[in-house]
Amino acid sequence: MVTIKDIAKKAEVSITTVSRALNNYYDVSEATKKKIIDIANEIGYVPNRSAQNLVKQKNNTLAIILSGLEKKGGKDNIIYRLLSGMYSYAESVNYEVVLYTTDSAHQRDKTYVQFCKEHNIGGAVLNGIKIDDPYFKELLQSDFPCVLIDILAQGKNVSSISINNYEAAIEATECLLKHNHKNIAMINGRREAQVSIERYKGYVEAMTKSNIELKSEYIVYADYMEDKAYEETIKLLSNHPEITALFCASDMMALGTIKAINKLNLRIPEDISIIGFDNIPLSEYMTPPLTTVDQDFYVMGEKAAKQLLKMIKKEAYEKNYILQHKLLERESVSML
């Protein structure tokens, strides 16, 4: 390994001078600076991050904590887009990103806080974490800056980023309403998840505003899972053949729902209209192309990193940042 010592020896100066030259300090003569840099390049010197991080008590790295990188997951491309956006911004400000998952945490029995301390993390972006995860709570109580995706922030060093799920759900439901549907069911995600609650509220609001009586049997929960949505839809439509439209709280669930509808020999959108949420890449390739609410996860990742940096640098930041969403009307909804 080539170290500044080697450079110092070769340049016949002290390691201090080398360090200063390499870090572009003001108080070193042009001549020596040039000599040192030349030698450094010549012998292929690369600074040792561990040593740097040890001595400077901080470390230009951000963590992204995810619920898991699953073998079968990733179909929705959400994590990929979040990650890309985050990397892109982090890179532009010379930060690095490390990834940690709840799986690893529980497998290694290392809490998020431990992970962050160990790696001298500046702050973390969290996605897909369940709010009752004890490690999550611990992290929020620590004073690591955290940006939560899709969960409203509470706590002193915490901020959040999401779209306005309530409004988006209203728009989605109203789209169905506008097409004269009245018996509209909702395939929701998880009862406890904030996004699900918001989307449910939006659905309720739109229905109520149109003076349509709510039926609790029309609301089912499928944990954002394709398979479960399939099963729930089969049950739902078998028991309630009067239903003509379905609002799914995620495109992944819409996928399962569509399978169920096909299985029941019903047609989309002739018999059943369907609207999704997220705009996953698949959605535009489905038959028919899925009408859905677009969320730009790439931008969300970027913003999250940006937000985190502000928090780290103690600059002003928005506690709950709202991103624009967009209803994409494709072909899975038809007039009744």
Place this chain on the structure above:
Amino acid sequence: MVTIKDIAKKAEVSITTVSRALNNYYDVSEATKKKIIDIANEIGYVPNRSAQNLVKQKNNTLAIILSGLEKKGGKDNIIYRLLSGMYSYAESVNYEVVLYTTDSAHQRDKTYVQFCKEHNIGGAVLNGIKIDDPYFKELLQSDFPCVLIDILAQGKNVSSISINNYEAAIEATECLLKHNHKNIAMINGRREAQVSIERYKGYVEAMTKSNIELKSEYIVYADYMEDKAYEETIKLLSNHPEITALFCASDMMALGTIKAINKLNLRIPEDISIIGFDNIPLSEYMTPPLTTVDQDFYVMGEKAAKQLLKMIKKEAYEKNYILQHKLLERESVSML
């Protein structure tokens, strides 16, 4: 920050003893060990990775070097699956994974070798790197262990992992042949890419074995890009209406091809049969579901990490590891 010093003070022992107790050395009494561990937990001690890495001259981390995390990319889910597999294995052996991209490299003007040295990387898995990338060449010549995805290994500390692209292409082409197609065109990737070359050879072999004359006009290159495949297909089918089947070297290109076929008012598979490559999540949801060659990128990522670890530990490893592929016959190919 809580350090071993703090623990030492509280336990009234030396830091040496603390270190030994925490690292579970044999030569420390049960009593003191317990005391130390209790105190460590009590005051929330977390080891400092930078310090550990500095003193132990190695670092349990692996790099994955990718061609880029693009805003619009990731639709094929390949990187996600590779990453998941790699993380999964790395985790099981207590290694960490850091990610680096060619984008960052060129943007920051930091070569892969520099990145690896800086981070004290044990070895790297590379995917999607162009073989004429100078940083890539430099890395191969350094003695960092490298595992290449889809590029045959040459060099002393380099190994590779891929499916048998030649065989797979034969199977794919034969599938078309078996359905009585003769005018079979190929939408290939990049002329210089090894996988493209192998797949091309397989196509040629299958065609030749069936005594079908090869036509160079039937081979087009679309850089693995959806849009380009669209354009090339339009041109190809317009100029050669006798073509009845298309072998696409990737599902992403098949996507573009399908769009083109629809645009030309032809039907799949009645007018044109089509076969893809990769088995991306989208492929089974297309209309009709795409017949394609399945590659298990999750397992590929796992194996790559496993291979890398063997190399790092100087154990025996296979120079070119071949993974199983599988032809998935769905509904985009029909009998002529």
Place this chain on the structure above:
DNA sequence: TTGTAAGCGTTATCAG
């Protein structure tokens, strides 16, 4: 403009 020396948190060597 340059050098000396201390120190970051940890592990490892060696002596007791």
Place this chain on the structure above:
DNA sequence: CTGATAACGCTTACAA
């Protein structure tokens, strides 16, 4: 079984 002490590669007062 335990403790001084050096060392890892680097930055940063402070001194010259």
